[in-house]
Amino acid sequence: GAVVSQHPSRVICKSGTSVKIECRSLDFQATTMFWYRQFPKQSLMLMATSNEGSKATYEQGVEKDKFLINHASLTLSTLTVTSAHPEDSSFYICSAEGLAGSGELFFGEGSRLTVL
Amino acid sequence: QKEVEQNSGPLSVPEGAIASLNCTYSDRGSQSFFWYRQYSGKSPELIMFIYSNGDKEDGRFTAQLNKASQYVSLLIRDSQPSDSATYLCAVNMDDYKLSFGAGTTVTVRA
Numbered sequence: 001g002a003v004v005s006q007h008p009s010r011v012i013c014k015s016g017t018s019v020k021i022e023c024r025s026l027d028f029q030a031t032t033m034f035w036y037r038q039f040p041k042q043s044l045m046l047m048a049t050s051n052e053g054s055k056a057t058y059e060q061g062v063e064k065d066k067f068l069i070n071h072a073s074l075t076l077s078t079l080t081v082t083s084a085h086p087e088d089s090s091f092y093i094c095s096a097e098g099l100a101g102s103g104e105l106f107f108g109e110g111s112r113l114t115v116l
Numbered sequence: 117q118k119e120v121e122q123n124s125g126p127l128s129v130p131e132g133a134i135a136s137l138n139c140t141y142s143d144r145g146s147q148s149f150f151w152y153r154q155y156s157g158k159s160p161e162l163i164m165f166i167y168s169n170g171d172k173e174d175g176r177f178t179a180q181l182n183k184a185s186q187y188v189s190l191l192i193r194d195s196q197p198s199d200s201a202t203y204l205c206a207v208n209m210d211d212y213k214l215s216f217g218a219g220t221t222v223t224v225r226a
Contacts, residue, residue, distance in 0.1 A: 006159075034213070043204065043218040044160070093159045104150070105206075105214060110159040 002028045002098045006108025013084055014116055020080045021111045023094030029074035030096035034105065035067075038091040050077040084115045119143060120207050122217035130225050135192040137220050139205030142186070148208040149181055149188045153201045154219065160204055164190070195224045 003026040013019050023033055031052045036044040048069050049057040056069035068080040081088055091112050095105040122139050129135045137151075148167050152160035166172045166179040166188065178191040188207075192199055202219040209215055 043216045046213060046215075049213065104162065104165055107159040107161065112157075 002026075002096070002106040004030075004094065004096050004106045004108045006094055006111055008111055009109055010112045010114075012114045012116065015085055016083055018080055018082045019084055019113060020078055021092055021094075021113075023077045023079070023096075023108050025075045025096045025106075028096075028098070030077075031074060033071060033077040033094055033096045035069060035077075035079050036093045036095065038093060038110075044093060047079075081113065084113070086115045089113055089115045119209070119215045120205055120217040122203075122205050122220050124218055125221040126223050127220055128223045128225060129195050131195060131197060133195050135195050135199065135222050135224070137190040137192075137203050137205075137222070139188045139190075139207075139217055140186055141188070141205075141207045141215075143207070143209050144183075144186060146183075146186075146207045146209055149179070150206040150208070150214065151177075151179060151188075151190045152204040152206060152216075154204055155201045163203075192222070195222075197224045197226050200224045 005024045007022045033050040035047045037047050038044050046059050047062045050069045050071040052071045052074050058064045071077040091110050093110045094108040098104045120141050150165045151163045153163050154160040164179045166181045169181050172179045176193045180189045200223050202221045204219045205217040206214045
């Protein structure tokens with residue numbers, strides 16, 4: 001299957017700093033990538049849909065100025081958590097569609113963010 | 117009302133038994149349905165997807181879909197300890213985004 005790589009896998013930062021998470025499709029081009037957040041023992045919650053070359057589409061309740069998404073190429077999308085606070089501590093996961101419109105997603109390894 | 121609902125479990129089954137997981141969804145227009153497995157601390161991995169009513173088998177896994185009842189299930193035959201994980205049901209709504217259930221935690225007892 002398709003491979004999606006996410007980096008870093010773990011990051012610890014101080015409150016008020018910004019953190020960037022990268023998501024790469026290694027063996028295919030992904031025009032659309034999705035960013036999810038998962039709190040312990042809860043399901044994945046879609047944060048935003050990232051489209052190559054255009055602005056991301058954010059889900060209701062997700063602050064676009066706090067969670068900056070850039071999808072500058074067909075193989076790379078980045079999520080920047082700006083001015084992170086302890087409540088932003090979570091497991092962030094990206095995914096990309098294997099075939100456009102199919103709904104079949106391939107997930108990155110996830111990034112665990114801890115904000116002190 | 118949640119869009120995708122699953123029993124949270126935990127579902128405990130002995131090794132070699134059948135684990136049965138259920139999922140219901142609210143959007144009657146949903147077209148495709150997925151089961152993902154997620155080990156603790158890891159990201160989800162796709163097990164199966166199903167589009168048509170009926171059964172779809174892949175190895176020890178069988179997905180069952182009943183669109184009239186808005187119900188999709190996953191059977192795991194000959195359960196192994198390595199099957200112990202959280203299983204996420206996901207439904208592709210009309211706008212192509214996946215909605216996930218909260219997941220069912222399965223524990224296979226050796």
